Amino acid sequence: MDRLVTRRSPGGCNLVVALVVIPLLILTALLIWVLADTGDEEDNGSLAQVPALEGADLEGSNVLVYGLTLNPSTFDPHRGAAFEIGIPFYSVYDTLVYRHPQNLTSFVPGLAERWEMAADGLSWTFYLRQDVKFHDGTAFDALSVAANLDRIMNPEIQSNKAKYLLGPYQGYTLIDKYTIQINLSEPYAPLLDGLSQVYLGMVSPQAVQNTTNNSYQFHQVGTGPYKLVDFIPGERIVLQRNEDYNWGPVFYAAAGPQSVDVIEFRFYPDAATRSLALESGEVDMIGELPPTDAELLVGKRDLRIYQVPIPGMPQQFFINTTHAPTDNQNFRQALIYGTNRTAIVDAVFQAQSPIANGPLSSITPFYNPAVEMLYGYDPEAARQLLAAVGYADSDADGIVEKDGLPLKLRLVFAPWNQMSDVAQLIQDQWRDIGIEVELILVPDLPALRGYVESGEYDLIAFTDFGVDASLLNQYYLSDGAFNWSGYNDPELDQWLHDATQQQDLTQRGELYALAQQRIMEQAIVLPIREFVNLDGASTNLDGVIFSAQGWWPLLRNIQMEP
């Protein structure tokens, strides 16, 4: 105990004092830093650090801050498949052709002034504009297109979308400096649809040469109305207006004093913080607002909500046709009759999206409105159909049985798009017709796929987007990679196959009408609601419109009031 005394701290430098004083000093220092450092680092603060914008008059410029959702694994359009790529890069690149955003069935010239298909449908000739320059100053010509096609087909870049949009692509023939012919192994109606998407945007061959497969995404060079000046993954993407741009499609507005000069994209992967970012003015524009948040924002004076319908498939469940009881057509029909889609749309989506009736949403070209007549909400019809296939509630517990086994279905879904809420409502509604539902929530896509491998599901949720109806192929062809309902119908296969090759729009439409009718009569999908992207923007933005694909804003057309 002597030691205790001898170790007395000299000079009153006491540990307890130090332990109170030092943390207090640290916390005070932090607090002072917070209080002293207010203001000034708003909007333009971070942009001032972008080397390419040095010398630009940011004060006098129209600067737009745009909230993106996630940072996909790559922003290289030739490699990635994420639709987020197009939000910035649809305006960095031009495509050979464009779909008109107001008339989804018509294609208008882009980098190609005109085009023609050979009588046998095996080759397409594109006549290119001669006045186009990439952002790096190199000229755009048929050789550039050839280099792009070569890049996309190069197995080393591991294209996840662009390559497959080209379908039965077989190569190209250079006709002259501004004419190129694309060759196919069989007729392919969706070719123009593919060429109109950002994934087939024309990149500068020189920029590709100066970078690696991986680093190109940070140094992308196109011919579009905006050029990429800065990209820090997960942090920001900065675009600057291309002053030379005058070769845009007909629906692009001319540049004016209210055009946006600089656009900074930031990432908001967490749905809950997206509306906060918009409300606090941190961003001027943002997409994919959760429906309840959008509903709350509708009343705000300085904000506008845009409901943008997305062509393609609705939010839906594929019904497993490979095992009992969902292998029975009447049984599957009972499930659709027993689902009150209007109630779901009202409760979960705040009535901000239309209910879905078929495998395609109603703004998709070749949509067949006849599917709307097939299934209304009719729990009585559902009960009768269940009774007809032998289900009855013999023990009066509210759940129907067959051969003594109570009816129980497994719904497998990932949490995207408020699917948990949707599934819970379905669970309630089906209890009403005597079906017990087990909800199986999986965290991500690979886990969803894991369920498909195991076959341990009766209904499984998945969806896809696209303007061309050939989107159905992957999901409804009997050998489709995502035929998760396991449905096998040679006639449906034939229709989908023929429709993919058929160039005549009327005949193509008839084939898709048949296909949609068959899919719904057979009840192999349970459609819930059509997709609507809820975009929010400050009211000082005008001309907010989106590409035919729905996801991609036409940045060129946005007008900013100072």
Place this chain on the structure above:
Amino acid sequence: MTAVVVRRLGAALVVVWLALTLAFVVLRMLPGDAVDDTMARSGASAGEIAARREELGLNDAIVQQYVTYLAKLVRGDWGESLTSGQPVTELIAQNLPSTIVLSGLALLVGVSLGLLLGLAAGLAPIRLVRYGAEGISSLALSTPVYWTATLAIYFFTVEWDVLPGVGGQGSRALILPAAVLGFHTAGSIAQVTANSLRETAAQDFVRTARAKGLPELDVMDHILRVALLPVIAVIALQLGFLLGGTVITETIFVRRGIGRVLLTAISSRDYPVIQGIVVLAAMTYSTIHAAADVLMGMLDPRVGIEEWDAGGSL
């Protein structure tokens, strides 16, 4: 001394190897793989998807994948992301600095706040102060990071609009995430400090010291010297909490960093990226623990001697 360093290093290597192996096996037990994620809406046929899987070596036997990976790793090749093709080391290098800055600042806030709260809860002469400090540290311990984070964002950016919240850049954008993360880190530091203070204060030597007529401030000094040892251990442990906490904080506050990279990599089964981060985390953790042990040894001769004699433990 050299023997001790070698033993420590060896032990650290074993920890890293075990963590890596565990991650390697567990990851492959999860359903699905990276190709499910990258080629989901590609429009590719089933055959083309299968070919990609083959190309990436996802069909190889797990033992073969393991041996290949380890062989590359010991040569310093951490592999490439299965979804983007980016080298894992490059991905880590791009994201590590902001994670270090965030967790460093959070640790500073956490330790300062934790010690203050702990001292107040353990030693404050006024009962109300003790209860208040205890209440705050319980709150920090029992509420989840995402709850405080969302509240903080709501109040500081929307209601009062004084701080940049989500997606902000520059040093001011660090304030909220570091404060939130630091607040939660402070919770266990405060509790351990308070408990340890109370226990120590009840020990015989304290009574002896008081009986000998030492001034109260000096008595406290003696209490603290003993009571603070477990606090150092808990601070080292809190670094593990910080690593986990950054995952949530970085996601909610939309900051770039290792945590967010990890989250994305897990949901897309990007094996090389996850494994790389596991190796990094295990290395960091072993280093911190070794450092804490050394520090304890320096501050408390008893710890050092026992451990040195026992031949060094993990």
